[in-house]
Amino acid sequence: MSDYLQTILARILRHLLKLLSVGRQHAKRVVFFSYxxxxxxxxPKYICEYMLEHAPDYEIVWAFVQPEKFLFLEKKGIKVTKYLSLPFLRICLTSRYIITNSEIPAWFPLTGKQTLINTWHGGGAYKKVGAAYQKETSGKQKRAAIARKNPCIYLSSSKAFTEMTLKESFQHTGKVLSFGMPRNDMLVRQDRDDLYMKIKDFYHIPAENHILLYAPTYRDSKKASEYLFDCPKVKQALSRRFGGSWSVLYRMHYFVMNQLPESDDYIDASGYPDMQELLYASDVLITDYSSSMWDFSLKKGPCFLFATDLDHYDLSRGFYTDIHTWPFPLSENTEELTAAIEHFDESQYLADIQKHLDGLGNQESGKSAEKVFEYLQSNQ
Structure with a gap:
């Protein structure tokens, strides 16, 4: 279907769907969907979990493409529906609040009495997104402009995120809640030590082992196998620098999950349901351009960048700031990566991390989920 036709259909469908909003609005119903x-x-999960504990009088609905896989949530008191089905649309259009972490379709209408909170799914300001990413078609840009007509409130993790991502890239002119990201509350507070053994038990990792988490971002030109590095060499470097034995968890983007070849060198953790739990339980993170580096910096853990296609990625995608100014040691091949690990200077790294967080205007509060709920209550 052409870009032009998609835009026309989005406009028509948007007007037709407003008919579903006729009827009583549920002031204490919140609809969630993620990715x-x-x-x-x-x-959205961490806001939901907070509300389940502190606001049992709210009706909570989650929408999934495959709702049959999430029926276990009903035991928590969560209603489950099919994403983009007619019942889902009807539920959304008669609910006071909708909370998601990604864009909503251009054809999705909201009324002035509703509040859409977009938490987004990355902190800091690293790789370019939205209008700053120049490969979007004119039709997609028009549909994005239509979607922005919906009354939307964004969460922000930092002043840089607000300025570069929300205002410049998303062209957002509405309200911003500078509370930080609910999923990062536990990383700020450092209050979930149970997760160390939870992850080790889940993946049958010896209790004495340290964990390296490798979490590269998605590139449509790369297969899962093309992200691999020399695990034995990296493990040896980690042992020489930090001591002990190491287990490696690979966390592929969900677009390429279930594509890794089996190996005794690493564990495929792509299907684990909560990335933040993996970050919390890991001792070292390796990524390339993923904003998981922002999350991991909140716990001050060593993070290394393994960017084998840096020149191409910089030209095709681009960054908000020069990657060489970020505090995370940067490598473009395995030899550089192992050298960076072996020569890691913890005191210098911690100083650089703090300077980085301060420079971006860190707004992570450790109480983001609580603050979001307080905002909902104050705007009934």
Missing amino acids: FGSQYSCN
């Missing part, structure tokens, strides 16, 4: 209905995860 376009694919997961029970990220910031």
Whole structure:
């Protein structure tokens, strides 16, 4: 279907769907969906979990592309529906609040009495997104402009995120809640030590082992196998620098999950339902351009960048700031990566991390989920 036709259909469908909003609005119903209905995860999950504990009088609905896989949530008191079905649309359009972590379709209408909170799914300001990413078609840009007509409130993790991502890239002119990201509350507070053994038990990792988490971002030109590095060499470098034995968890983007070849060198953790729990339980993170580096910096853990296609990625995607100014040691091949690990200077790294967080205007509060709920209550 052409870009032009998609835009016309979005406009028509938007007007037709407003008919579903006729009727009583449920003031204490909140509809959640994460990554376009694919997961029970990220910031929406942590807001939901807080509300389940502190606001039992609210009706909570989650929407999934495959709702049959999430029926276990009903035991928590969560209603489950199918994402983008007619019942889902009817529920959304008669609910006071909708909370998600990604864009909503251009054809999705909201009334002035509703509040859409977009928590987004990345902190800091690293790789370019939205209008700053120049490969979007003119039709997609028009549909994005239509979607922005919906009354939307964004969460922000930092002043840089607000300015560069929300205002410049998303062209957001509405309200911003500078509370930080709910999924990062536990990383700020450091209050979930149970997760160390939970992850080790889940993956049968010896209790004495340290964990390296490798979490590269998605590139449509790369297969899962192309992200691999020399695990034995990296493990040896980690042992020489930090001591002990190491287990490696690979966390692929959900677009390429279930594609890794089996190996005794690493554990495929792509299907684990909560990335933040993996970050919390890991001793070292390796990524390339993923905003998980922001999350991990909140716990001051060593993070290394393994960017084998840096020149191409910089030209095709681009960054808000020069990657060489970030505090995370940067490598473009395995030899550089192992050298960076072996020569890691913890005191210098901690100073650089703090300077980085301060420079971006860190707004992570450790109480983001609580603050979001307080905002909902104050705007009934």
